[in-house]
Amino acid sequence: MRVLIVEDQARTASELRSGLVNAGFEAVVATTVEEALPLAQSGVFEALVVDIMLPGRSGLELVEVLRAAGHPVPIIILSAKGNLEDRLRGLDAGADDYLAKPYSILEVVARLRTITRRAQPILAAPVQVADLIWDPARRSVARGGKRIELTPKEYALMVLLLEHAGRVVPRSQLVKAVWGIEGAVDANAVDVQILRLRRKVDDPFPLKLIHTLRGVGLVLEPREAD
Amino acid sequence: MRRTSGSILWKLQAGFALAAMLLAAAMALFMDRGLQSSLEAEDAQVMEDQARAMTQQLATGRLEPPSGERPRLEKAEWRVQDASGRVVAASPALAALPALTLPGPGDPPREATSQDGRTFTLLVRPWRGPAGAGGRLILVMDRSHEHALVARFRRTLALAVALAALAAALLARLVAAWGLAPLGRIIREAGTIDDQHLDTRLAAEQFPQELQELVTTLNAALARLQAAFERTGQLGAELAHELRTPLQNLRSTLENQALGPACPPAQRTALGGLLEDCDHMAALIDQILFLARAEAGPTPLHRVRVDVAALLEEVRAFFEAAAEEAGIALGVDAVPLSVSADPLLLTRALHNLVANALRHTPRAGRVTLGAAPGGGGLQLWVEDTGRGIPPEWLPKLGRPFTRPPDEGRGLGLGLAIVARIATMLGGAMDLRSEVGRGTRVTLDLPCS
Numbered sequence: 001m002r003v004l005i006v007e008d009q010a011r012t013a014s015e016l017r018s019g020l021v022n023a024g025f026e027a028v029v030a031t032t033v034e035e036a037l038p039l040a041q042s043g044v045f046e047a048l049v050v051d052i053m054l055p056g057r058s059g060l061e062l063v064e065v066l067r068a069a070g071h072p073v074p075i076i077i078l079s080a081k082g083n084l085e086d087r088l089r090g091l092d093a094g095a096d097d098y099l100a101k102p103y104s105i106l107e108v109v110a111r112l113r114t115i116t117r118r119a120q121p122i123l124a125a126p127v128q129v130a131d132l133i134w135d136p137a138r139r140s141v142a143r144g145g146k147r148i149e150l151t152p153k154e155y156a157l158m159v160l161l162l163e164h165a166g167r168v169v170p171r172s173q174l175v176k177a178v179w180g181i182e183g184a185v186d187a188n189a190v191d192v193q194i195l196r197l198r199r200k201v202d203d204p205f206p207l208k209l210i211h212t213l214r215g216v217g218l219v220l221e222p223r224e225a226d
Numbered sequence: 227m228r229r230t231s232g233s234i235l236w237k238l239q240a241g242f243a244l245a246a247m248l249l250a251a252a253m254a255l256f257m258d259r260g261l262q263s264s265l266e267a268e269d270a271q272v273m274e275d276q277a278r279a280m281t282q283q284l285a286t287g288r289l290e291p292p293s294g295e296r297p298r299l300e301k302a303e304w305r306v307q308d309a310s311g312r313v314v315a316a317s318p319a320l321a322a323l324p325a326l327t328l329p330g331p332g333d334p335p336r337e338a339t340s341q342d343g344r345t346f347t348l349l350v351r352p353w354r355g356p357a358g359a360g361g362r363l364i365l366v367m368d369r370s371h372e373h374a375l376v377a378r379f380r381r382t383l384a385l386a387v388a389l390a391a392l393a394a395a396l397l398a399r400l401v402a403a404w405g406l407a408p409l410g411r412i413i414r415e416a417g418t419i420d421d422q423h424l425d426t427r428l429a430a431e432q433f434p435q436e437l438q439e440l441v442t443t444l445n446a447a448l449a450r451l452q453a454a455f456e457r458t459g460q461l462g463a464e465l466a467h468e469l470r471t472p473l474q475n476l477r478s479t480l481e482n483q484a485l486g487p488a489c490p491p492a493q494r495t496a497l498g499g500l501l502e503d504c505d506h507m508a509a510l511i512d513q514i515l516f517l518a519r520a521e522a523g524p525t526p527l528h529r530v531r532v533d534v535a536a537l538l539e540e541v542r543a544f545f546e547a548a549a550e551e552a553g554i555a556l557g558v559d560a561v562p563l564s565v566s567a568d569p570l571l572l573t574r575a576l577h578n579l580v581a582n583a584l585r586h587t588p589r590a591g592r593v594t595l596g597a598a599p600g601g602g603g604l605q606l607w608v609e610d611t612g613r614g615i616p617p618e619w620l621p622k623l624g625r626p627f628t629r630p631p632d633e634g635r636g637l638g639l640g641l642a643i644v645a646r647i648a649t650m651l652g653g654a655m656d657l658r659s660e661v662g663r664g665t666r667v668t669l670d671l672p673c674s
Contacts, residue, residue: 080471081466081467105482153546185544186577189544196547214499
């Protein structure tokens with residue numbers, strides 16, 4: 001997938017670019033609206049990541065111009081102001097999503113995957129990761145042939161990890177999936193929720209599936225020891 | 227001792243009363259003088275007339291004593307003496323002349339006081355009879371009654387002066403109260419202006435001319451204050467940008483390093499710690515900016531109808547696992563209610579409160595989220611059976627950067643944010659705590 005990054009701060013742009021490349025995207029950087037506009041209109045890019053504060057015309061203007069021209073390209077707005085008004089303005093302008101700085105690149109990746117997902121694949125067939133079997137149709141998770149009883153929140157968290165098996169899921173994504181909350185929350189409450197899921201899914205087994213990446217998020221993959 | 231500039235009402239009252247008293251006294255003096263001189267003039271006239279009539283009668287030789295047609299007070303006693311001083315005729319009261327110095331025969335009537343303190347007016351006129359006889363006619367008018375009258379009149383005047391002063395003082399009170407009423411209105415209207423309503427101005431044209439300048443000055447001060455607050459707000463936005471941009475770069479670099487395929491696990495853990503520090507800093511910047519923005523002036527609220535019980539249940543659900551893990555019973559005690567509020571702000575406040583409560587409540591304790599009508603509106607509270615807050619800390623909590631010294635992490639911004647959210651929603655935060663028994667934080671919200 002090709003992504004156009006519109007960001008004037010050279011370091012911010014290059015870090016974001018390498019993060020996206022690491023995640024398997026192709027990424028190109030533009031530093032002004034004038035530079036970005038023809039690129040965005042060329043139809044080469046499947047998504048745009050746009051900073052609001054740009055020299056000259058703002059990122060919001062870019063979104064408005066594209067939307068006025070009928071461009072449906074998915075756009076994520078980035079802003080260092082990070083207040084609600086800014087967020088609403090971004091979404092009003094026609095952006096699909098909004099992230100406040102400092103964002104996690106992984107979060108940008110996750111959002112890009114979400115907004116560019118054309119048709120949500122309906123998972124009906126059971127999914128297996130090592131000895132864990134998830135049957136979405138029956139809403140059941142089992143390990144070593146034994147069903148694991150999960151609370152609705154634990155199940156939501158598990159499903160999120162299973163859907164992204166092998167990929168790191170940022171914490172913010174997790175909070176949104178489990179509680180439907182966007183923004184800062186009490187870290188301890190989130191940690192406890194993860195701890196409890198782990199206790200049920202991993203504690204009785206030598207092969208660990210759920211792993212924490214400090215400061216980043218969670219990943220579901222078979223590993224012998226953490 | 228502190229000097230105060232006193233009360234306008236009292237000054238006006240005293241001034242009014244003094245002015246009225248001086249005016250009344252001046253009038254009384256004038257009236258008194260007028261009365262006295264007119265009485266004297268009339269008495270003199272009466273005596274001159276009587277003397278003229280009597281000298282004319284004496285000239286014809288037929289003396290008729292003045293008849294009683296005049297009031298007794300205005301009639302003079304008389305005595306007719308011949309040239310040698312022998313009494314020819316006299317009214318009964320003047321058979322014996324009191325020891326008084328008589329004026330000369332051509333003098334105007336003169337006043338004299340006898341030894342027993344009585345006041346008289348004396349008049350002496352020559353007379354000439356038909357047969358070459360002649361002598362002096364002496365008229366004496368006793369004016370003691372008149373003096374008594376004047377004294378009574380003066381007492382009445384004094385009373386009138388006192389009454390006038392009293393009436394003036396009362397009137398001054400009414401007039402002053404009426405005149406000062408617009409000032410009270412300015413005070414009341416200015417009193418409603420808080421940091422959330424700095425765009426409010428008083429309508430100068432609605433006030434009396436004399437107060438318009440005050441209102442204009444007040445409005446100008448408000449405008450300056452508003453501008454200063456707005457500058458602070460703009461500075462906050464710029465500060466946010468300046469702080470978040472380098473933090474973003476730092477975070478991105480660390481994240482890319484940590485997620486790089488070549489990163490050794492030990493380094494990944496270390497980088498993860500740094501990423502957590504970045505997030506902690508970002509959260510702090512958010513909190514400080516939230517408070518700064520709230521200080522800087524009215525923040526647009528996104529009010530919607532909020533189902534309070536459902537909101538509390540959502541908050542409870544978020545902390546459910548954490549509470550269970552800590553061995554604390556977390557419950558909701560709410561009556562079905564709805565309130566017009568910004569749900570994100572309310573959620574943020576309640577999250578802060580419940581996180582605090584869980585941190586400070588020991589195992590087997592209880593934390594309750596509650597809602598009920600009360601305090602003239604709606605009350606939301608979070609109550610715990612925790613260790614409580616020492617009383618000396620209670621008044622200080624809720625201010626930014628204030629926390630008891632035994633409190634581990636944090637800048638003490640959580641409660642300050644809750645207090646700020648309460649005022650942003652038009653309410654207030656109330657904190658009650660008892661050491662060893664628990665704490666209850668209540669948000670009093672208007673029932674709009």
